Amino acid sequence: MPADYHSHTPLCHHAEGTPEEFVQAAIKVGLTEWGISDHAPVQPEPFDDWRMSTDDLPAYFEWIDRARAEAGGALPIRAGLECDWLPGCEPWIASLAEKYPWDYLIGSVHYLSDWDFDNPAWLEKWAQTDVDDAWLRYWKTYTEMAASGLFDILAHPDLIKKFAYKPTGDLRRFYQPAIDAIATADGAIELNTAGWHKPCKEAYPDIDFLDLAHSAGIPLVISSDAHHPDEVARDFDQAIALAKQAGYTQTLLLNQHQRSFEDL
Numbered sequence: 001m002p003a004d005y006h007s008h009t010p011l012c013h014h015a016e017g018t019p020e021e022f023v024q025a026a027i028k029v030g031l032t033e034w035g036i037s038d039h040a041p042v043q044p045e046p047f048d049d050w051r052m053s054t055d056d057l058p059a060y061f062e063w064i065d066r067a068r069a070e071a072g073g074a075l076p077i078r079a080g081l082e083c084d085w086l087p088g089c090e091p092w093i094a095s096l097a098e099k100y101p102w103d104y105l106i107g108s109v110h111y112l113s114d115w116d117f118d119n120p121a122w123l124e125k126w127a128q129t130d131v132d133d134a135w136l137r138y139w140k141t142y143t144e145m146a147a148s149g150l151f152d153i154l155a156h157p158d159l160i161k162k163f164a165y166k167p168t169g170d171l172r173r174f175y176q177p178a179i180d181a182i183a184t185a186d187g188a189i190e191l192n193t194a195g196w197h198k199p200c201k202e203a204y205p206d207i208d209f210l211d212l213a214h215s216a217g218i219p220l221v222i223s224s225d226a227h228h229p230d231e232v233a234r235d236f237d238q239a240i241a242l243a244k245q246a247g248y249t250q251t252l253l254l255n256q257h258q259r260s261f262e263d264l
């Protein structure tokens, strides 16, 4: 079983579970490594209601310590953050990177300007949105994030499809610039299984993106994006099959930002 590096804690106000429950779930499913990557603080605060605040960071470090104590020698516990890519965020991300000996930072696009488009609170807005325009803005933003080179892993590549609003035709016209930027910056992506449980009913990304990523030599992690211990490594068998379908034979491991690879 590969590592599962994308997990949340109750500090973000929309996840449940103790470190002990998460670690026991990781041991039970036989993960190689388990990683914690809660929604990082954003400045200036308050920003939104679905992340930890900067003042929560010491509690977050304690949460990681408790997870490591529970795991003992059973499996390595890796520590990261899921950081939001927002205009002008680079100095803040750089300062977050120095606050703790992280194993990895995950970069995510959840916002287009002030619209957190994947928030179910905005479903009505989606019905009135120009889908092609939203996709163009999303992929431009994702490409800029990839080019920054600030992140070890780029999260849920086609999250913009979450509520099943998609342009017509071959979507690779949106993917290719992002693929080029990720490859040029030597970035890695995740295959995020949470999408199978959202209205889009597909993993993030879809097989076409995954094919392009594999052809471009972009490393892959498989992630559950668990917000509950029951979701640790959810649908990993299905995800491994999809990764293999795209040609992947290995997944990426990260320890203090250093890469190694594990056979699928």
Ligand SMILES: [Zn+2]
Pocket (backbone or CB within 6 Å): 008, 012, 014, 039, 227
């Ligand atoms: Zn979340």
Ligand SMILES: [Zn+2]
Pocket (backbone or CB within 6 Å): 082, 108, 110, 155, 156
């Ligand atoms: Zn996310």
